[in-house]
Amino acid sequence: MSVSNRAFELADRRAEEERAEGIRRVQQAIRAPINVTASPFCDCGERIPDDRRRAMPRATRCVDCETFIERQSRRRA
Template sequence: MNGNALFDLAEIRAEEEREAQIKRATAALKQAGSIECEDCGGEIAETRRRAMPSATRCLDCQQRFERRLQRSR
C-alpha cells in the first residue's frame, strides 16, 4: 500500500470508531441508570438521576472518570 492508501484506511477506521462510539453513547442514554454508583457504591443523587436518567456514576466519580479519559488522550 502506498502512503495515500494507508492514510485513507486510517481515516475510514477512525470514522468507523467514531460511529461506534456514538451508537454506544446513544444506547447508554436510552437505558435506565442506577441508584448506586458503579465506582464507589454510593448513592447517585436524585437531582443527578433526574438530570441524567442514564447515569451510572455519582457526580464526583463521573468527574474523576472524565478527567482520566482526558489524560489518556
C-alpha cells in the same frame, strides 16, 4: 493507488469506525433507563448527574467521591 494514499484510506476508515462506535455508545447511554430506586444524591449531598446515572445505573456516588474512594481502596490493596 500509492502507498501513502492507502495509508490515508486506512486511517480514514478507522476514524470513521471510531466515530460510529462513539455514537453507538452515546445512543446506548441515552436509551438506558435511570435507576429510579437509587437515590440521585451522593453521600456528600451532591446530586449525581442524570447522564452519569444512565451510564452507570448503580452509581451511588458523585464523581468526586467515587474517585476518592477508588484511590483509597487502591492504596489499601
